Amino acid sequence: xxxxxxxxxxxxxxxxxxxxxxxxxxxxxxxxxxxxxxxxxxxxxxxxxxxxxxxxxxxxxxxxxxxxxxxxxxxxxxxxxxxxxxxxxxxxxxxxxxxxxxxxxxxxxxxxxxxxxxxxxxxxxxxxxxxxxxxxxxxxxxxxxxxxxxxxxxxxxxxxxxxxxxxxxxxxxxxxxxxxxxxxxxxxxxxxxxxxxxxxxxxxxxxx
Amino acid sequence: xxxxxxxxxxxxxxxxxxxxxxxxxxxxxxxxxxxxxxxxxxxxxxxxxxxxxxxxxxxxxxxxxxxxxxxxxxxxxxxxxxxxxxxxxxxxxxxxxxxxxxxxxxxxxxxxxxxxxxxxxxxxxxxxxxxxxxxxxxxxxxxxxxxxxxxxxxxxxxxxxxxxxxxxxxxxxxxxxxxxxxxxxxxxxxxxxxxxxxxxxxxxxxxx
Amino acid sequence: xxxxxxxxxxxxxxxxxxxxxxxxxxxxxxxxxxxxxxxxxxxxxxxxxxxxxxxxxxxxxxxxxxxxxxxxxxxxxxxxxxxxxxxxxxxxxxxxxxxxxxxxxxxxxxxxxxxxxxxxxxxxxxxxxxxxxxxxxxxxxxxxxxxxxxxxxxxxxxxxxxxxxxxxxxxxxxxxxxxxxxxxxxxxxxxxxxxxxxxxxxxxxxxx
Amino acid sequence: xxxxxxxxxxxxxxxxxxxxxxxxxxxxxxxxxxxxxxxxxxxxxxxxxxxxxxxxxxxxxxxxxxxxxxxxxxxxxxxxxxxxxxxxxxxxxxxxxxxxxxxxxxxxxxxxxxxxxxxxxxxxxxxxxxxxxxxxxxxxxxxxxxxxxxxxxxxxxxxxxxxxxxxxxxxxxxxxxxxxxxxxxxxxxxxxxxxxxxxxxxxxxxxx
DNA sequence: GATGAATGAGGCTTCATTCAT
DNA sequence: GATGAATGAAGCCTCATTCAT
Numbered sequence: 001x002x003x004x005x006x007x008x009x010x011x012x013x014x015x016x017x018x019x020x021x022x023x024x025x026x027x028x029x030x031x032x033x034x035x036x037x038x039x040x041x042x043x044x045x046x047x048x049x050x051x052x053x054x055x056x057x058x059x060x061x062x063x064x065x066x067x068x069x070x071x072x073x074x075x076x077x078x079x080x081x082x083x084x085x086x087x088x089x090x091x092x093x094x095x096x097x098x099x100x101x102x103x104x105x106x107x108x109x110x111x112x113x114x115x116x117x118x119x120x121x122x123x124x125x126x127x128x129x130x131x132x133x134x135x136x137x138x139x140x141x142x143x144x145x146x147x148x149x150x151x152x153x154x155x156x157x158x159x160x161x162x163x164x165x166x167x168x169x170x171x172x173x174x175x176x177x178x179x180x181x182x183x184x185x186x187x188x189x190x191x192x193x194x195x196x197x198x199x200x201x202x203x204x205x206x207x208x
Numbered sequence: 209x210x211x212x213x214x215x216x217x218x219x220x221x222x223x224x225x226x227x228x229x230x231x232x233x234x235x236x237x238x239x240x241x242x243x244x245x246x247x248x249x250x251x252x253x254x255x256x257x258x259x260x261x262x263x264x265x266x267x268x269x270x271x272x273x274x275x276x277x278x279x280x281x282x283x284x285x286x287x288x289x290x291x292x293x294x295x296x297x298x299x300x301x302x303x304x305x306x307x308x309x310x311x312x313x314x315x316x317x318x319x320x321x322x323x324x325x326x327x328x329x330x331x332x333x334x335x336x337x338x339x340x341x342x343x344x345x346x347x348x349x350x351x352x353x354x355x356x357x358x359x360x361x362x363x364x365x366x367x368x369x370x371x372x373x374x375x376x377x378x379x380x381x382x383x384x385x386x387x388x389x390x391x392x393x394x395x396x397x398x399x400x401x402x403x404x405x406x407x408x409x410x411x412x413x414x415x416x
Numbered sequence: 417x418x419x420x421x422x423x424x425x426x427x428x429x430x431x432x433x434x435x436x437x438x439x440x441x442x443x444x445x446x447x448x449x450x451x452x453x454x455x456x457x458x459x460x461x462x463x464x465x466x467x468x469x470x471x472x473x474x475x476x477x478x479x480x481x482x483x484x485x486x487x488x489x490x491x492x493x494x495x496x497x498x499x500x501x502x503x504x505x506x507x508x509x510x511x512x513x514x515x516x517x518x519x520x521x522x523x524x525x526x527x528x529x530x531x532x533x534x535x536x537x538x539x540x541x542x543x544x545x546x547x548x549x550x551x552x553x554x555x556x557x558x559x560x561x562x563x564x565x566x567x568x569x570x571x572x573x574x575x576x577x578x579x580x581x582x583x584x585x586x587x588x589x590x591x592x593x594x595x596x597x598x599x600x601x602x603x604x605x606x607x608x609x610x611x612x613x614x615x616x617x618x619x620x621x622x623x624x
Numbered sequence: 625x626x627x628x629x630x631x632x633x634x635x636x637x638x639x640x641x642x643x644x645x646x647x648x649x650x651x652x653x654x655x656x657x658x659x660x661x662x663x664x665x666x667x668x669x670x671x672x673x674x675x676x677x678x679x680x681x682x683x684x685x686x687x688x689x690x691x692x693x694x695x696x697x698x699x700x701x702x703x704x705x706x707x708x709x710x711x712x713x714x715x716x717x718x719x720x721x722x723x724x725x726x727x728x729x730x731x732x733x734x735x736x737x738x739x740x741x742x743x744x745x746x747x748x749x750x751x752x753x754x755x756x757x758x759x760x761x762x763x764x765x766x767x768x769x770x771x772x773x774x775x776x777x778x779x780x781x782x783x784x785x786x787x788x789x790x791x792x793x794x795x796x797x798x799x800x801x802x803x804x805x806x807x808x809x810x811x812x813x814x815x816x817x818x819x820x821x822x823x824x825x826x827x828x829x830x831x832x
Numbered sequence: 833g834a835t836g837a838a839t840g841a842g843g844c845t846t847c848a849t850t851c852a853t
Numbered sequence: 854g855a856t857g858a859a860t861g862a863a864g865c866c867t868c869a870t871t872c873a874t
Contacts, residue, residue, distance in 0.1 A: 051855065051856090057849070058855070204365050205410060206365070263839070474834070535743055538658075572830075574828055581811075595796075619827035
């Protein structure tokens with residue numbers, strides 16, 4: 001049940017093999033993440049793909065539609081994972097644990113998309129086309145904040161904290177990791193999740 | 209003892225009233241932070257300042273030099289604060305507390321600059337001109353990581369965590385706040401610092 | 417009896433002391449000659465004069481009017497000298513000798529103006545304002561070519577040469593010297609004139 | 625054995641038809657020569673070529689690189705010709721005759737480039753990129769001055785002249801012709817060379 | 833006489849995009 | 854599927870010029 005809709009295509013752009021598309025989008029995502037969307041030229045992407053700038057337009061409508069497809073694909077997959085977790089009927093603490101772990105898995109698989117999302121979503125939401133980013137954020141907040149509230153009610157989270165602050169704290173703590181995470185590094189996503197959870201839940205000071 | 213160097217000026221830059229410069233830099237920083245450096249046109253800044261695009265060049269060499277001045281001014285002031293803390297001879301836990309509090313104060317005073325720093329520093333460091341960002345990062349890591357290490361040795365921080373991961377966790381946790389913080393909001397920087405420290409040090413799960 | 421007219425002035429620009437004007441024009445001429453008129457910014461001239469660009473407009477209407485005044489002043493003085501020679505009733509060979517000598521004297525006194533004239537007059541003549549350059553050129557050609565013709569008729573110049581070519585040869589030979597001549601060098605203008613005349617009249621091959 | 629270096633190219637410049645490049649460079653050279661490099665706008669060149677200003681940048685890096693290519697191409701060809709002459713083992717007088725003739729041929733084929741060279745080389749040499757102009761000038765002086773010296777030693781040139789002055793005299797005499805020469809005029813380059821040589825070698829006064 | 837600050841026009845360049853081949 | 858060449862809009866920056874002080 002994806003939130004995002006891939007925007008309608010004017011020109012019958014079916015012919016291009018979906019594999020080549022995915023390959024090109026991967027390259028584009030990497031460059032967008034490294035240099036920023038605005039600073040990335042279509043030519044740079046084409047260079048990286050071993051073709052000329054104009055040739056990209058056989059595969060995609062525009063630079064923006066590449067960005068769109070990268071972000072919406074990522075969000076679709078993210079919500080697949082989140083929805084599975086949320087539907088599992090876990091307790092609040094276990095839900096948080098599962099969401100954090102799932103998040104690091106997504107960072108592992110979509111590092112570039114996540115980095116782009118972090119950097120660009122703020123300005124993007126002003127555009128009609130990217131309104132689905134707002135929808136996603138709303139659902140996101142509902143899921144996390146709701147779980148935190150359930151947890152406070154259940155006594156598994158501290159009651160003396162500002163919950164919105166706590167929400168932002170947990171959310172940022174996780175996602176900002178995309179800025180330094182490198183797939184194939186020494187820590188698996190699950191291992192990183194475990195350590196993060198340990199800090200978030202129990203703090204960095206030793207328990208008495 | 210600032211890390212940053214104010215770039216050499218061929219032409220008698222800054223002969224004019226430093227007040228106007230600061231005013232314009234404030235406007236520029238706001239726009240850079242809101243739209244991203246690359247996406248910000250010089251005309252947009254000028255519009256905001258009520259002048260024509262070309263007129264900005266009476267005060268600044270280039271768009272890039274505005275960015276430079278915004279960032280280096282911020283870093284100079286940041287290090288003023290940090291150095292004071294680091295020279296105070298506090299224990300590791302108190303040092304972390306003081307650094308976090310100082311950081312939120314800087315976010316309060318330089319919100320735009322911090323947001324720009326977060327978003328742009330990655331690509332900027334490739335340029336000679338912004339090499340001081342790297343220097344600052346190195347010092348930054350040394351200060352934080354060193355304090356964490358001292359804390360582990362002293363037994364005031366947990367010994368079972370990957371320290372680099374912990375460093376990133378604490379660092380990001382603090383600075384990412386610039387992305388949503390709005391000066392003059394309901395929480396003072398000190399109050400936010402207190403809550404953050406509470407979470408970072410003790411976790412969000414209740415102590416037994 | 418100057419050929420050139422200093423263009424009419426809209427604003428009563430009398431107040432500026434003529435000495436300061438001449439001083440500033442000297443500076444401007446030097447820069448125009450060194451960098452080319454178009455490549456010279458008003459600010460560069462002002463820098464050289466120790467003032468700000470805007471201040472020059474107290475003394476002059478425009479950059480172009482500086483150029484105008486530099487060139488017309490030079491041409492006025494040149495024609496003072498030429499007219500004296502032409503009115504002296506000399507024979508053709510002596511006239512050529514006197515004109516060449518007078519030319520090197522002008523180069524000595526107005527090196528910058530001459531260099532500017534060489535480089536810029538071609539495009540300038542298209543403008544109404546600089547039409548006097550054409551007038552001067554016409555008179556110039558008349559004086560030199562006429563003298564050469566008289567000389568051929570009198571048998572003091574070779575009859576087997578294309579006279580227009582000869583005219584250009586002599587003319588260029590003399591004036592192009594402004595591109596390398598430096599006042600105060602080892603050769604006086606008169607000495608250079610003597611050597612040039614020796615080459616032009618007798619050639620560089622030894623006489624049998 | 626060209627003196628000039630074709631500047632390094634980051635981007636695969638010149639992948640396209642060299643014919644189009646040469647065509648465009650020809651147009652650019654013509655405009656540069658007519659109006660001066662600085663006074664020539666990129667749009668003017670594009671207009672002349674029947675395209676938009678931006679389109680030129682498909683073929684060239686910058687306005688400056690057009691100038692560079694025009695000058696270096698000219699100098700390469702000039703030195704091809706000169707080197708052939710210098711390697712031929714002629715006597716000094718015959719060498720001078722051959723160099724002058726070759727020079728007029730180059731003026732005939734590269735009139736615009738020569739005119740540009742005359743007008744712009746002075747300021748250009750200050751830039752790293754155009755340092756090859758200095759190299760060329762040094763070689764040029766060596767070739768001409770050396771030949772003159774040989775000639776004086778051999779008794780075929782007068783011994784009573786300042787040789788540096790003579791060198792400049794001959795050099796300027798020849799090259800300044802580019803300012804008025806029009807290909808396809810009534811005189812062939814060889815005919816002009818013959819007359820120039822006659823004047824330079826034997827003077828304009830009749831031999832006794 | 834000069835300064836400080838701004839204007840406005842225009843210049844060079846970049847870049848997403850198009851399209852005939 | 855891709856290339857080569859071009860378009861057109863827009864961006865950064867320069868500079869002659871103006872004018873209140």
